Amino acid sequence: MNISKEKLNKLSKQESDATCKKIKEKGWINKGLTPHATPIEKAKYEVCQNILRYKRENNLNEKELTQKIKIKPSKLDYLLFCHIEHFTLDELVLYASELFSPFQIGIIEAKSKIEKVQPTFSH
Numbered sequence: 001m002n003i004s005k006e007k008l009n010k011l012s013k014q015e016s017d018a019t020c021k022k023i024k025e026k027g028w029i030n031k032g033l034t035p036h037a038t039p040i041e042k043a044k045y046e047v048c049q050n051i052l053r054y055k056r057e058n059n060l061n062e063k064e065l066t067q068k069i070k071i072k073p074s075k076l077d078y079l080l081f082c083h084i085e086h087f088t089l090d091e092l093v094l095y096a097s098e099l100f101s102p103f104q105i106g107i108i109e110a111k112s113k114i115e116k117v118q119p120t121f122s123h
Helices: 005-026 039-057 062-069 073-080 089-097
Strands: none
Touching: 039 062, 039 073, 039 089, 062 073
16 A cells, blocks of 8 residues: 555544544543552553554554454544453453464563662671
8 A cells, every 4th residue: 555645644634633523522531550550450551552552653543453453443442542441351462463463471570669678787
Protein backbone atom coordinates (compact mmCIF):
# COMPACT_ATOMS: atom_id res chain seq x y z
CA MET A 1 0.00 0.00 0.00
CA ASN A 2 1.59 3.23 -1.15
CA ILE A 3 0.06 6.28 0.53
CA SER A 4 1.46 9.76 0.12
CA LYS A 5 2.64 11.57 3.23
CA GLU A 6 -0.02 14.24 2.67
CA LYS A 7 -2.81 11.65 2.46
CA LEU A 8 -1.45 9.87 5.55
CA ASN A 9 -1.42 13.15 7.49
CA LYS A 10 -4.99 13.84 6.36
CA LEU A 11 -6.10 10.35 7.48
CA SER A 12 -4.28 10.78 10.80
CA LYS A 13 -5.96 14.17 11.32
CA GLN A 14 -9.39 12.69 10.54
CA GLU A 15 -8.79 9.82 12.97
CA SER A 16 -7.50 12.23 15.62
CA ASP A 17 -10.57 14.42 15.19
CA ALA A 18 -12.86 11.38 15.44
CA THR A 19 -11.03 10.20 18.56
CA CYS A 20 -11.28 13.64 20.18
CA LYS A 21 -15.00 13.75 19.41
CA LYS A 22 -15.43 10.28 20.94
CA ILE A 23 -13.51 11.34 24.06
CA LYS A 24 -15.73 14.37 24.54
CA GLU A 25 -18.97 12.48 23.90
CA LYS A 26 -18.24 9.50 26.12
CA GLY A 27 -16.05 11.18 28.70
CA TRP A 28 -13.22 8.72 28.01
CA ILE A 29 -10.00 9.09 29.90
CA ASN A 30 -6.79 7.17 29.51
CA LYS A 31 -6.43 5.06 32.62
CA GLY A 32 -3.22 4.30 34.40
CA LEU A 33 -2.49 1.91 37.22
CA THR A 34 -3.28 2.62 40.83
CA PRO A 35 -0.36 2.57 43.28
CA HIS A 36 -1.68 -0.70 44.72
CA ALA A 37 -2.37 -2.50 41.44
CA THR A 38 -2.38 -6.28 41.61
CA PRO A 39 0.10 -8.35 39.59
CA ILE A 40 -2.73 -9.30 37.20
CA GLU A 41 -3.65 -5.63 36.68
CA LYS A 42 0.01 -4.79 36.03
CA ALA A 43 0.32 -7.61 33.49
CA LYS A 44 -2.90 -6.58 31.72
CA TYR A 45 -1.75 -2.96 31.60
CA GLU A 46 1.65 -3.95 30.21
CA VAL A 47 0.07 -6.07 27.44
CA CYS A 48 -2.34 -3.23 26.63
CA GLN A 49 0.54 -0.73 26.42
CA ASN A 50 2.44 -3.01 24.06
CA ILE A 51 -0.57 -3.29 21.75
CA LEU A 52 -0.94 0.49 21.73
CA ARG A 53 2.78 0.95 21.08
CA TYR A 54 2.51 -1.43 18.10
CA LYS A 55 -0.46 0.57 16.77
CA ARG A 56 1.47 3.83 17.03
CA GLU A 57 4.77 2.54 15.62
CA ASN A 58 3.03 0.87 12.67
CA ASN A 59 0.70 3.81 11.95
CA LEU A 60 -2.43 1.66 12.22
CA ASN A 61 -5.81 3.33 12.31
CA GLU A 62 -8.57 1.95 14.53
CA LYS A 63 -10.14 -0.12 11.75
CA GLU A 64 -6.81 -1.71 10.86
CA LEU A 65 -6.07 -2.54 14.50
CA THR A 66 -9.56 -3.99 14.95
CA GLN A 67 -9.04 -6.30 11.98
CA LYS A 68 -5.47 -7.21 12.85
CA ILE A 69 -6.11 -8.28 16.45
CA LYS A 70 -9.64 -9.56 15.78
CA ILE A 71 -11.25 -7.50 18.54
CA LYS A 72 -14.93 -6.60 18.58
CA PRO A 73 -15.30 -2.95 17.59
CA SER A 74 -17.37 -2.39 20.74
CA LYS A 75 -14.34 -3.33 22.88
CA LEU A 76 -11.73 -1.35 20.97
CA ASP A 77 -12.23 1.90 22.90
CA TYR A 78 -11.68 0.09 26.18
CA LEU A 79 -8.35 -1.12 24.81
CA LEU A 80 -7.34 2.25 23.38
CA PHE A 81 -7.93 3.96 26.73
CA CYS A 82 -6.47 1.12 28.86
CA HIS A 83 -9.71 0.28 30.63
CA ILE A 84 -8.21 -3.08 31.59
CA GLU A 85 -11.09 -3.99 33.90
CA HIS A 86 -13.07 -4.88 30.75
CA PHE A 87 -10.59 -7.61 29.76
CA THR A 88 -9.17 -10.79 31.15
CA LEU A 89 -5.44 -11.33 30.88
CA ASP A 90 -6.14 -14.27 28.56
CA GLU A 91 -8.13 -12.01 26.25
CA LEU A 92 -5.38 -9.39 26.04
CA VAL A 93 -2.76 -12.07 25.41
CA LEU A 94 -4.84 -13.40 22.51
CA TYR A 95 -5.00 -9.91 20.99
CA ALA A 96 -1.26 -9.43 21.46
CA SER A 97 -0.51 -12.80 19.89
CA GLU A 98 -2.03 -11.49 16.65
CA LEU A 99 0.65 -8.78 16.57
CA PHE A 100 3.67 -10.41 18.18
CA SER A 101 4.31 -13.93 17.10
CA PRO A 102 6.09 -15.61 18.69
CA PHE A 103 6.22 -13.81 21.99
CA GLN A 104 6.43 -14.74 25.63
CA ILE A 105 5.28 -13.37 28.92
CA GLY A 106 7.64 -13.55 31.85
CA ILE A 107 7.73 -12.88 35.53
CA ILE A 108 10.29 -10.41 36.74
CA GLU A 109 10.91 -10.14 40.45
CA ALA A 110 10.31 -6.57 41.54
CA LYS A 111 13.06 -5.00 43.57
CA SER A 112 12.07 -4.00 47.05
CA LYS A 113 11.69 -0.29 47.63
CA ILE A 114 13.38 -0.69 51.02
CA GLU A 115 16.97 -1.76 50.81
CA LYS A 116 18.42 -3.69 53.70
CA VAL A 117 21.19 -1.78 55.39
CA GLN A 118 23.88 -3.80 57.09
CA PRO A 119 24.75 -2.32 60.48
CA THR A 120 28.38 -1.35 60.89
CA PHE A 121 30.13 -1.66 64.21
CA SER A 122 33.39 -0.11 65.19
CA HIS A 123 35.48 -1.18 68.15
